[in-house]
Amino acid sequence: MTTFSYRKVMAAIASCTAVVMTGVSPALAVNPADYFQLDGNLTDGDLNSTPTKPDWTDIFQGKLPTGEEGATAKASLPAGFSATTFIADFNIDDTKDVSLFATGSKDTLNITPGWECKRTNNVNDKTDINNAYAVARTVVVNGTSHLIVYFALDVAANDGTKNVAFWFLKDPDVGCVANGAFVGNHSDGDVLIVSEFTNGGAVSTIKAYQWVGGAGGYLDTNPVASGGECNGASFDVCAKVNTVVLNGTGTGNGDQVPWLVKTKKGSASPDYNAPTDLDIGEFFEGGIDLTALGISGCFNRYLADTRSSTSLTSTIFDYALGDFSNCSIGASKTCAAASVNADFLGYTSPFTVTITNTSPSGMVYDVSFKETYNFGDTGETCKITSNNGDQNVTDVDITSGNVVMVDSELPAGQSVTVGISCTGPMNSFQDSIFATAGSAPGLSDIEKAAVVDSDTATACEADVQADLTLTKVCTGMELVGGTSSTTPITLRAKVAITVTNTATSNELVTLTSVTDNKVAPADLAQVVCGSNPPTPASDVVLSPGETACFIGSYTPTTADLVNPPIPPSTAAFNDTANASGEGSLSDEVINAPSATATCNLCDSDVDGTPDVIDADSGP
Known part of the structure; x- marks a missing residue:
């Protein structure tokens, strides 16, 4: 079984290459712009019309008017959306930037060694990222579930043509440490999306690539997808840049720019009023249908960067890195009617644990669970009585809270079911478990808890009677x-x-x-x-x-x-x-x-x- 994470999303993108390698047939293409407002702004509608599809303000809530950088995911997302990430890559009070690539870093290199990071007090305006954000959406088209990933960033200046890229990475440990070195590695199926756009707000090119193999692998230079501007044409991958000034007062979420930015005036457009605005060509957004490309998997990290060109060997500059978990599991624990033991001194309380890979796509691994009920000195003992996973765990005692793996691999949408029998003085009870899975073998980065609620536990109690x-x-x-x-x-x-x-x-x-x-x-x-x-x-x-x-x-x-x-x-x-x-x-x-x-x-x-x-x- 596998967990949903940032890597899973990346793995999905990487699967495009996997189509050739594994024989997975891609689904018919879905236009990413059909299910999200890829229209060059952050807010519902086109600034003047009634919205028909969600936009970024339906996903994130800015931290205004507190004056803090960044945004948080809304408590309730539109149907089908998950795996939100928002990274603020600037400080409103100074010019410091703590996340830049050091000279020599290339997208064609593995992460460790290969990528290096640094900090600077003066970032080049043209390559300076303010914020980067992403979200995943699952839609069902003609009976097929499609995983679409949406990505965006806003930058500090609109001078000249810009080149940007977005990595969806499977390894949850990718990051920069204090000594200037990156940690983590590429995984097979990591996805890279590269695009070029002009200061006038036009997208010139956008392509997607996959990493092949693990740390010793390589970036396949043959794109798995080539698209264009989101303008009504049907693409597996497309992008859009703002062609008008997006105004923000820096005081509230009703603005066209609902979170803080820090842009430079430069050769400003007439409607540009303040650093809280995004001038023309400073906001970029895009989407990619991973399923249509035959890509599936769990992704754990999202990295947006600026670069010198769309060449895969170009110099990479600023980056914003955060968590992005597109894989998930569901867990439930239910009770059945308890019975009185043959010695009439205790009860047998049966339970069923169900762990489901609720990811839109992607395998989860090492599916496990443990009892979290504190039995103390009650004298109760619990054992596994059945398991339809691939691990032989029948009769394993789980009273002490030991972690038990029940399935090594669990495909998206499938479940593993485990029977449990508890014997002792307790007549049914609010039993609870904690389930985990990994976005890759050996990991346990996906978690879910489940408990039998009190009303249900009471309903499962054995009826004790004597006359x-x-x-x-x-x-x-x-x-x-x-x-x-x-x-x-x-x-x-x-x-x-x-x-x-x-x-x-x-x-x-x-x-x-x-x-x-x-x-x-x-x-x-x-x-x-x-x-x-x-x-x-x-x-x-x-x-x-x-x-x-x-x-x-x-x-x-x-x-x-x-x-x-x-x-x-x-x-x-x-x-x-x-x-x-x-x-x-x-x-x-x-x-x-x-x-x-x-x-x-x-x-x-x-x-x-x-x-x-x-x-x-x-x-």
Whole structure:
């Protein structure tokens, strides 16, 4: 799998060459000017008409009226736009420029070694860049998704003919370090766009080239695209320069120049009023349909430069360099219904992680993810149960937050799906992950987080339920030895109680109380169910479907009679049993419905249970 980045865009451009090398068929051309206002200005419309397509002011918000250089991408972009970059390459308070090429730098050379950089206090007005900016747009034409890249810059002066170029680079590390050396390297598929335009606002030429191979490769001098001015003609690549003065007050985003510039008066046009204006021939914009050229990939860096000519070996002067990530990934994590484990002591919570290459084009690599939920000492463990990527990671434990690669390559628009099972005391939860991918193998420069929201996690919780049922029977009357000479014998009513955790329950229940309103606690004992003679028992933890049995007896009194006054032959006594417990998972108190039994003094004809009379007289 791959990440979306600056390089991906460059790779897309480089793919033009890749068409020959890989056999990828280009799509039918799309005119870049059909989907963006390449009309020689920054604002919606043609300064007088109603806009029908986005322009740069729909992409960026100037930092005015704060007086700061640069602009920021708008929080909400028009549909299909992504990968914004804006680089301010000047200081409003002085003439210093910290990003110029040093003598000997050439576009035909690799970056390291090859390019060198320097700083200067006096930049040549003709070659001085104020701002450089770019954005990508994806459009679907005749069922094919096209990646179009738009690029622009504004310069400090309009003296003479100008030559500019734009690199889309895959290596995210390209940059200038303090000692004047560049770092980073060219990658196969890096794209270079070179153009010439006049101070009158006419585009003379514009061509696109690709770098072939990596650091040891070369710039193919055969253009992958040749275009012209964006004037209604259909080109894979075209450009436009302002043919009228664009006025800016330096105070707000309603201006024709919505961000700060620093232009020199020179031979100014009549409508040029201040350094916050862009005179004729000081603003350049263009676009290229990478898909139509068979170019795809992830680009990470955008570099605009000025140069001595359109020759590929010309001297290169000022540059503006920034991030440009046209590749991206999407990530989601969903839960399914949790279930109670077979031991009734915990849960199994299943989750699904889906990572999608949401790039308009370009492969992402080394697709990986990690758990970001802090399990601490909860006792929860999470393992991968399935993966449709090319990595064998089944049964890999991910509880500790270790990064796991699930797919080495993921084409644009495709997804990798990973199954996860978490086991422990947690009944579903807001699980979260952090996904990464690389715009090239070995990188992890594309990131996306995902979390199961609280409402969804609650909906996925296992339904825990437990019910206790209670039965109470009278097992007969018996005479026992008395406790004194005045009461040599005592009549006792014998009772039996059963408490059952129903078979429909899905948690253990620990009995916390079993009582009889007539039987003293000391006279109520648990026994092994069905044992004869009764065998003592002490297991009060009931699994679903399990029963606990208790026996006891009490001495009935006249006050216990249920039908006084009565003759002895019909005397009967009532007592009631109750039971409660606590669920092992829910921790809820579970009460069984109470049960009442009637013990008949003489009941051989009532319930068939031997009583005092039956026992004395025999069957």
